[in-house]
Amino acid sequence: PRRRQLTTEDYFVGVRDCDITVLPRALTLIESNNPEHQRQAETLLTRLLPYTGNAIRVGISGAPGAGKSTFIEALGLQLTAQGRRVAVLAVDPSSGISGGSILGDKTRMSRLAAEPNAYIRPSPSAGTLGGVASKTRESLLVCEAAGYEIVLVETVGVGQSETMVAEMTDCFLALMLPGAGDDLQGIKRGLLELVDVIAVNKADSATLKAAELAAHQYEMAIHSILGKQDHPPQVLTCSALHDQRVDAVWQAVQQRYTAMKSGGDLAAKRSRQQVRWLWAIIEDRMKQALRKHPGVRRIREGLESEVLAGSLPPEAAASKILQTFGMQEPCGI
Ligand code: GDP
Structure with missing residues (x-):
């Protein structure tokens, strides 16, 4: 029916x-x-x-296989057992491009999904990364209005999607694989500036030592890259699979949130985020409008081949496309 x-x-x-x-x-x-x-x-x-506005909003990122689903399920089960209401959202950077998905099917968190106090929503699938992120941000607000006290927004550890998730959350948790610390290239200044807590997962059995070593290396990297700071990211190890120190990781996140809230930083952060979202939405809609514009669609392939062949400079092609789109003046640089 x-x-x-x-x-x-x-x-x-x-x-x-x-x-x-x-x-x-x-x-x-x-x-x-x-x-x-x-x-x-x-x-x-x-x-x-x-x-809206009453939930703790937490971003969680990690490379594929870092243990995000396992961690979120363990954490979610702890929180729902305490009677708290948890929503899990996702920003999948691959969804707009290939129609595929890196984050995969959320039936992986089947035990958490069965909890009446938990709600799990997969990533919106259509559109640009900006569009996907902006819809997730709106979904987050809807979940808050529905009374969820904790909203976890999961994403894959690649630059742009992490930044967008950090822009919609209060605190950011990065899950790391043991061994990744060998490669300090893996920890970029940009990521360090986003994260509040780094948790090296799989600190158990055969990977226990490697996880502890990685945690130590992250500590050193934070110290050398960020120097002295009021709130350097906290580094912990945990085992999501065995539900060990998942609570300690959550405590670190919560501490950060509470400190921000009582210092007035939370309200300021959320206000700044609102303004940045305004412009992110405008940029995203303009890109979509440009892509869909019939005149632009008619000429783009021809101009692209001319640029490809070297017979037209990219600047001239850009001016033609933008004029067709309706931008009168060439942009002065
Ligand atoms: P995701 O891709 O980041 O969501 O990672 P998953 O949660 O799907 O985990 C990837 C694999 O790592 C699975 O086989 C998990 O069972 C395993 N895994 C996750 N957490 C741990 C952990 O704490 N210790 C160990 N040994 N394995 C883990």
């Missing part, structure tokens, strides 16, 4: 009641690229906005 269409009021009431039949549909509405759905989603979000 076809499901009844929901009104904005239905969505609003359903989300506020955390009606588990309505919440996923509200998130589907948010993720939709249909212009009419987008308008309804904007109205819904505006209505929900006064009820």
Whole structure:
């Protein structure tokens, strides 16, 4: 049977009641690229906005295989056992490009998914990374309005998607593989500036020593790269598989959050994030508009081949494309 269409009021009431039949549909509405759905989603979000902002928002990144799902499941089960409500969202940087997925199927966290106090949502799949991230950010707000107290946003450890997740969260946790510390190239200044807590996972059995060594090396790298700082990232080891020190990692995250909140830094951080999102959304929509523009689509391949052949400088091709798009003046540099 076809499901009844929901009104904005239905969505609003359903989300506020955390009606588990309505919440996923509200998130589907948010993720939709249909212009009419987008308008309804904007109205819904505006209505929900006064009820948002009450969760701890935590970004979690790690290379494929670092143990993100295992860690999130262990942490989520601990938190739900304490009666806390946890939502897990994901930003998959591969989803927009290939239609494939690095983060994979969230049925991996099947035990957590079965908890009534947990909600797991896979990454939105269509669009640019910016679009995927911006929809995830809106989903985060919806989950807050539904009363989730902890929102975990998972992503893969590659530059741009980590930055976008850091832009929507209060604290950032990087899960590392033991052994990765051998290669200090692996720890970039950029990542160090994003993270609050580094947890070297798989600190058990055969990889225990390697994990401890890696943790030590990260400590040294932090010291030498960042120097003296008020809040240097904290480094811990854990074993998500055996649920060892997952609680300690969470405590470190929470400590960071509490310190930010009581110092007034949290409110300031969230306000700055809002303004950066404004511009990120504008840039993303402009890129999409450029890509979809019929005139641009007509001329782009021809101009690309001319640039490829070396018969037209990229600057001239760019001016032609932008003029076609409607930008009158060539950009002065
Ligand atoms: P993800 O790709 O980052 O989500 O990683 P997964 O959570 O799927 O874990 C990848 C593999 O590492 C799986 O086979 C896990 O069982 C294993 N794994 C995860 N955490 C640990 C751990 O703490 N210790 C050990 N020994 N293996 C782990």
